[in-house]
Structures are given as C-alpha cells and as structure tokens.
Amino acid sequence: MSKKLIILGGNPETGVLVDIANSMGIHTIVIDPNPNAPAKKNAAETFDIDGFDIDKIVAVARKIDVDGVLVGVADILVKPYREICERLGVHCYANEKTIEAFCSKDGYKRYCDEFGVQDIPGIYLTRDSEVKKPNNVDFPLMVKPVDSGGGVGMKICRDQEDYIATVENVLKFSKKGVVLVEKYMDSHCDDMAVYYTFKDGIPYLSATYDRYLTRLQGDSSPIAIGTVYPSTYTDLFVKDVHPKLCEMFKGLDIQTGVLNVQFFVENNVFYSYDPGFRLQGEAPHIHLAHINGFDHRKMLINYALTGVFGDTDFSEKNDYMLKGGAACSVWVLLKGGKIETIEGLEAIKSHKNVNFVVERFKVGDTVKEEWIGTERQVLYRIYTAGDSIFGINQTIQDIKDSLKVTDPNGNDMVIEWLKPWNTDDYIFN
Numbered sequence: 561m562s563k564k565l566i567i568l569g570g571n572p573e574t575g576v577l578v579d580i581a582n583s584m585g586i587h588t589i590v591i592d593p594n595p596n597a598p599a600k601k602n603a604a605e606t607f608d609i610d611g612f613d614i615d616k617i618v619a620v621a622r623k624i625d626v627d628g629v630l631v632g633v634a635d636i637l638v639k640p641y642r643e644i645c646e647r648l649g650v651h652c653y654a655n656e657k658t659i660e661a662f663c664s665k666d667g668y669k670r671y672c673d674e675f676g677v678q679d680i681p682g683i684y685l686t687r688d689s690e691v692k693k694p695n696n697v698d699f700p701l702m703v704k705p706v707d708s709g710g711g712v713g714m715k716i717c718r719d720q721e722d723y724i725a726t727v728e729n730v731l732k733f734s735k736k737g738v739v740l741v742e743k744y745m746d747s748h749c750d751d752m753a754v755y756y757t758f759k760d761g762i763p764y765l766s767a768t769y770d771r772y773l774t775r776l777q778g779d780s781s782p783i784a785i786g787t788v789y790p791s792t793y794t795d796l797f798v799k800d801v802h803p804k805l806c807e808m809f810k811g812l813d814i815q816t817g818v819l820n821v822q823f824f825v826e827n828n829v830f831y832s833y834d835p836g837f838r839l840q841g842e843a844p845h846i847h848l849a850h851i852n853g854f855d856h857r858k859m860l861i862n863y864a865l866t867g868v869f870g871d872t873d874f875s876e877k878n879d880y881m882l883k884g885g886a887a888c889s890v891w892v893l894l895k896g897g898k899i900e901t902i903e904g905l906e907a908i909k910s911h912k913n914v915n916f917v918v919e920r921f922k923v924g925d926t927v928k929e930e931w932i933g934t935e936r937q938v939l940y941r942i943y944t945a946g947d948s949i950f951g952i953n954q955t956i957q958d959i960k961d962s963l964k965v966t967d968p969n970g971n972d973m974v975i976e977w978l979k980p981w982n983t984d985d986y987i988f989n
Contacts, residue, residue, distance in 0.1 A: 562585050562586055562587045563586055563587065563627040563628070563865050564586075564587045564589060564624060564625065564626040564627050564628075565581055565586050565587070565588055565589065565626065565627065565628050565629070565630060565861065565864060565865060566589045566590075566591060566617070566620075566621055566626050566628070566629045566630070566644075567581065567588060567589065567590050567591070567599065567603070567629075567630050567631075567632050568591055568592075568611050568617075568629070568630070568631045568632055568634070568637045568640070568641055568644075569590075569591075569592055569597075569599065569611060569631065569632035569633065569634035569637050570590060570592030570594055570597020570598060570599040570600055570632075571597070571598060571599060571632070571633060571634065572598040572599070572918060572919070572920045573632070573633035573839070573841050573843065573918060574590075574598075574599040574632025574633050574634065575598045575599040575601065575602065576843075576857070576918060577599075577630075577632050577633070577839065577857050577861075578590060578599050578602055578603050578632075579602055580855070580857045580858060580861065581857075581861050582602060582603075582604070584858065584861060586861065586865070587604045587605070588602075588603045588604050588605070589603065589604065589605040589606070589607070589624070589626065590603040590605075590606045590607075591606070591607045591609050591611065591617055591620070592606075592608070592609075592611065593608055593609065593610045593611070594608070595608050598920075599632060605624070607620055611634070611636075611637045611640050612640050614640055614643050614644055614647070617640075617644050618644055618647045618648060621644070621648055622648070626648070626650075627650070627865050628650050628651060628864035628865040629641065629644050629645050629648065629650055629652070629864060630860055630861060630864040631838055632838075632839065633838065633839045633840065633841055634838070635663065635708075635836055635838065636663075636707065636708065638654055638659060638662070638663050638837055638838055639659050639663050641654065642654045642655075642656075642659055650864070651863055651864055651865075651866070651867045653758075653815075653816040653817035653860070653863060653869070654817065654837060655812070655813060655814075655815075657811075657812045657813060658812050658814055658817075658837055661808075661812055661835070662819065662835040662836070662837035663707075663837065664706050664707050664736070665704070665706040665707070665740045665834075666684055666706050666738060666740065668835055669682075669740075671808055671811075671812070672808075672832060674808075674811070675804055675805075675807050675808040675811060676804050677801065677804050677805060677808060677832050678829065678830060678831055678832060679831060679832045679833060680742045680743055680745060680824065680831045680832075680833050681694060681696070681697055681742060681743050682694055682697070682740055682741050682742025682743065683740075683741050683742075684706070684738055684739070684740055684741075685727055685731075685738070685739050685741060686737055686738050687731055687737045691723065691724050691727045691728075693720075693723070693741075694741055694742070694743070697742070697743045699717065699718050699719060699723075700716050700717060700718045700744040700746065701716070701717050701723060701741055701742065701743065701744055702714065702715075702716055702717075702741070702742050702743070702744040702745075703715050703716075703717055703723070703726050703727055703730045703739055703740075703741050704730065704739065704740050704742075705730055705731075705733040705734035705738070705739055705740075706734055706736060706738045706739065706740050707734055707735055707736050707738070708733050708734065711783055711933055711934040711935055712733060712934050713730050713732075713733030713734070714730070714933070715729075715730060716744050727739055727741070745824040745826065745831060748826070749824040749825060749826045749831075750770065750793070750824070750825040750826075751770070751771040751772075751773055751784075751822070751823070751824055751825070752768065752769065752770045752771060752791045752792075752793050752797070752822070752823050752825060753768070753769055753771060753787075753791075753820055753821060753822040753823065753842070754767070754768050754769075754791075754797060754802075754820070754821055754823070755767040755768070755769075755818070755819070755820050755840070755844040756805075756809075756818065756819045756820075756821075757817075757818055757856070757870070757874070757878065758809070758814045758815060758816050758817050758818070758819070759816065759869055759870050759874055759875075760815065760816075760869075761813075761814070761815045762875075763805075763806055763809045763814065764874075764875065764878045765798070765802060765880045766818075766844070766848060766852075766878055766880055767789055767790070767844045767847065767848060767880055767882075768789065768790045768791035768793070768794045768797060768880055769787045769788060769789040769790065769791050769842075769844065769887075770787065770788050770791045770792055770793070770981075771784045771786070771787050771822070772784065772785055772786045772787070772788075772978060772979070773785065774893060774975055774976045783891075783893060783933065783934070783935060783937070783938075784842070784891055785890075785891045785892075785893055785975075785976055785977070785978050786888060786889060786890050786891055786956075786978035787842060787888065787889045787891075788886065788887070788888045788949070788952065788981050788986065789844070789847060789882060789886060789887040789888070790880060790881055790882060790886075790988065792985040792986060793825055793830075794880070794881070794988075796828060796830075797823075797830065800830065801823070801830050801832075805821070816863060816869045817837060817838075817860075817869075818837075818838065818839065818840075818845070818856050818860070819835060819836070819837050820835065820836040820840045820842070820844070821834070821835045821836075822834045822835075839856065839857065839860070841935055841938075841941075842889060842941075843889070843918070843941065843943070845857060846889075846915070846916050846943045847882070847887040847889075847943060847945060850887075850915045850916075850943070850945055851882050851883060851885060851887065851945055852877050852878065852879055852882070852883070853877050854870060854871070854874060854877050854878070881988065882945075884947075884988075885945060885946065885947055885948070886945070886946055886947075886948055886949050886951070886952050886986060887943070887944065887945040887946075887952070888944045888945075888946075888952045888955070888956065888978075888981075889941055889942065889943055889944070890940075890941070890942040890944065890956060890959055890978050891938050891940075891941050891942075891978070892938065892939040892940045892941075892942070892963065892965070892974060893937050893938055893939070893974070893975045893976070894921070894927045894937055894938075894939050894965065894973045894974065894975065895927070895932075895937075895967075895973050895974075895975055896927050896928065896929040896931070896932055896937075897926065897927060897967040897968075897971075897973060898924070898925070898926045898927075898967055898968055899921055899922070899923055899924065899925050899926070899927070899939075899965060899966075899967070899973065900923070900966050900967055900968045900970075901923060901964070901965070901966045902922070902923055902939075902963075902964070902965050903962075903963070903964040903965075904962035904963040904964055905917070905919075905940075905963070907962040908942060908958075908959055908962050908963060911944075911955065911958060911959070911962075913944045913945060913946050913951060913952075913954075913955040914942060914943065914944050914955065914959075915943050915944070915945055916942075916943040917940050917941070917942050917943070918940065918941040918943075919939075919940055920938050920939055920940065920941075921939050927973075937975075939965065939974075940963075942959055944956075944959075948987075949981055949983050949986035949987065950983060952981065953980035953981060953983065956977075956978055956979075956980055957980065960977050960978075
C-alpha cells in the first residue's frame with residue numbers, strides 16, 4: 561500500500577515536486593484553491609481548498625488517512641504547513657521560531673538585528689501609520705508587503721507623491737496590513753544568494769550563486785534572468801557572514817530543512833534580504849542533484865513520511881564548490897501578450913549541458929500585464945552545468961540561438977537574454 565502525502569500549493573515548481581513523489585511510488589494529494597493549478601495535473605488526488613483553511617485541510621487529511629504533509633514552493637504556505645502538521649501529529653521541518661524569522665520580512669529583520677547580520681536599512685508602516693520616509697535613506701525607495709513573495713506587490717518609488725500613493729496600494733497586498741520601506745539597492749549592487757541544508761541540527765552551506773536581474777521593466781521589482789554557481793563572492797561570504805548566520809541558526813534551533821538567503825553586495829558589504837525556508841523557484845536542488853548526487857526534494861518527501869532527512873553520507877557529498885565545476889540557470893522572461901509560437905525547445909532539452917527545463921507556459925497561453933515584475937512572467941527555467949564557466953557561456957549562447965518566442969504579430973516576446981558571465985570572475989583556484 562503506497563504512502564499518502566499531502567503537498568500544499570499548486571504552482572508549476574511544486575508540480576515538479578509532485579512528479580518526483582509520484583516517481584517514488586507515493587500517493588500524492590495536492591491542495592490548492594485553483595482547480596486548474598499546474599501541480600494538480602499529475603497528482604493522484606486533488607482538493608480545491610485554500611492553503612490557509614487549516615480546519616478543512618486537517619479534516620480532509622484525517623478522512624483519507626494521510627501519512628505526511630509537505631509544503632511546496634510557496635513561502636506564504638510555510639506557516640499553515642506547520643500548523644497542519646502540528647494538528648495531525650506528523651513530521652514538520654519548521655518550528656515556531658523559524659516561521660517567525662523566515663516567513664515574514666519584519667521577523668527576519670528582528671533576528672538579523674539580534675545576531676549582527678546586516679540587512680537593508682528600512683522601516684515598517686501599517687495602515688494607521690503616517691507615511692514618512694526612513695531616516696538617513698534617500699529616494700529611490702523599495703516598498704513591499706511584509707508577507708508576500710515572488711515580487712508580488714513590490715514597487716520602486718522615486719519621489720514623495722509616488723511614495724504616498726504606492727504605500728496605500730501596496731498595503732492591499734499584505735494580509736497583516738504591514739509594508740516594509742527600504743533603501744532601493746540599485747544596479748551598481750551585485751546580487752547573490754546562498755543555500756543551506758540542515759541535517760540533524762547541523763547547517764551545511766550547499767550552494768552559493770550570483771544573480772543577474774533585468775531592470776528593463778520600469779518601477780516594478782527587478783526579476784532574475786539568470787544565476788551562476790559558485791558565486792564570485794563565495795570566499796568572502798564564508799569568512800564574513802556564514803559564522804553569524806550559523807549563530808542565528810543555532811538560536812532558532814533549526815534541525816532539518818533547506819534555506820535560501822539572498823544578499824545585495826555593495827563595496828564588499830553583504831545586505832541580507834528575502835529568506836526562503838523551503839524549496840526555491842530558482843531550484844538550486846536541481847544543480848545539486850545533478851552534480852553532488854543528493855536530491856532535496858526526495859529528502860524532504862522522505863522526511864515528511866519517515867522523519868529521516870538525507871542519507872548518512874550527506875556530509876561527504878555536500879560541496880558548495882560543485883567539485884570544481886560550474887552551473888547556471890537561465891530564466892526566460894516574457895513580455896505581456898499571447899504566445900503564438902515557440903521554437904527550439906526540443907533542441908535545448910537535448911543539449912549536452914542542459915539537465916532540466918521547468919516549463920511554465922505553452923503556445924496559446926497569455927502572459928498578463930499584471931504579472932510583469934513578478935516571477936509569473938517566467939516562461940522557462942533552464943538548468944545547465946559544465947566543467948567551467950567557458951562551457952556555461954557557450955551553452956547560454958546556444959540557448960539564445962535556439963529559442964524563438966513570438967506573439968500574434970510576429971514580435972519577439974523575450975524581454976532580455978542573459979549575457980555571458982565575465983570569465984575572469986569565475987575561475988576559482
């Protein structure tokens with residue numbers, strides 16, 4: 561009799577998690593309010609329930625006698641995931657402190673202060689606050705809801721009038737009714753991220769990567785169009801920031817799980833933002849499975865069902881320098897409009913350096929204008945790996961040469977292509 565696993569959330573990235581669970585012979589049950597959610601397509605069973613409707617989900621879980629619950633790639637569902645697990649008495653990797661620290665921007669700011677981790681200077685405003693500017697920070701400012709992810713509701717403001725109107729609007733996107741206003745880290749900053757695995761209470765740095773953002777979309781939030789592993793800032797990060805984060809992890813009593821933390825880097829100072837205590841849309845786990853031979857998705861699925869996270873040889877396999885190789889995710893972002901034609905996908909999938917493609921749209925779909933400036937405008941995430949940065953750059957060029965996406969008028973829909981990485985920055989000793 562196969563074990564039954566509830567997976568919370570329905571986006572395409574969570575769909576990949578469902579496919580992995582299916583391949584492990586598990587009976588998958590996807591819960592999401594949208595009846596046509598992509599993650600439901602291959603699930604054994606589905607329920608159209610909101611992820612925040614804890615009573616209803618617990619009732620369903622008891623009725624069908626599930627063995628475990630797991631959150632997919634959705635930040636906002638980590639908190640209800642914990643509450644559901646607690647009520648059912650099943651394994652959960654999140655505790656009360658980690659929810660507080662990693663599932664709201666205000667909680668994260670508090671813990672950064674406590675453990676001496678530099679974050680982006682800013683202030684909080686509620687519906688009752690007077691709309692004032694943070695001290696010692698000039699325009700432009702970034703305004704974002706404290707409790708949403710993927711770029712939703714975020715906007716850059718360049719003057720007082722725009723700022724007042726934006727705060728009012730962005731408050732609508734926050735369940736808590738709180739927005740964060742902070743220094744806008746503009747194009748002269750670098751952007752990198754780190755990815756941790758927690759096994760038996762020990763934090764392992766599993767990956768570091770640099771992000772390249774498109775800023776061609778006005779004042780909506782800049783979105784990544786590509787990443788490269790390992791980051792050019794790896795050594796500096798390990799020396800300056802990693803020890804402080806490890807102290808924070810100890811204070812939060814993290815035993816199990818995966819965590820992604822992003823940083824802006826300006827003059828070699830790391831400004832931390834946007835932690836994600838869950839599988840990521842960027843999916844570093846795809847590169848790690850391909851190169852280092854452990855799969856966070858399988859580890860989390862097993863943990864949800866058995867309480868065991870990863871094999872005993874995990875620490876030997878874990879190598880954030882990727883065995884001297886390199887990896888890159890190419891994100892293809894589309895302009896708004898209807899997709900009339902897509903050419904070249906099969907050529908990309910069969911490329912020797914491409915190991916996976918996450919597909920989010922198909923011909924005939926429409927990219928809505930309100931999705932611009934959020935991760936909902938991503939057509940594909942293409943995962944590539946090579947022996948060196950030179951192989952990666954050649955692969956980026958091959959993808960660009962192969963893929964053509966047009967609207968009904970024959971216009972190119974790709975916003976901006978990832979440029980080759982500067983090879984001198986990525987040759988590690």
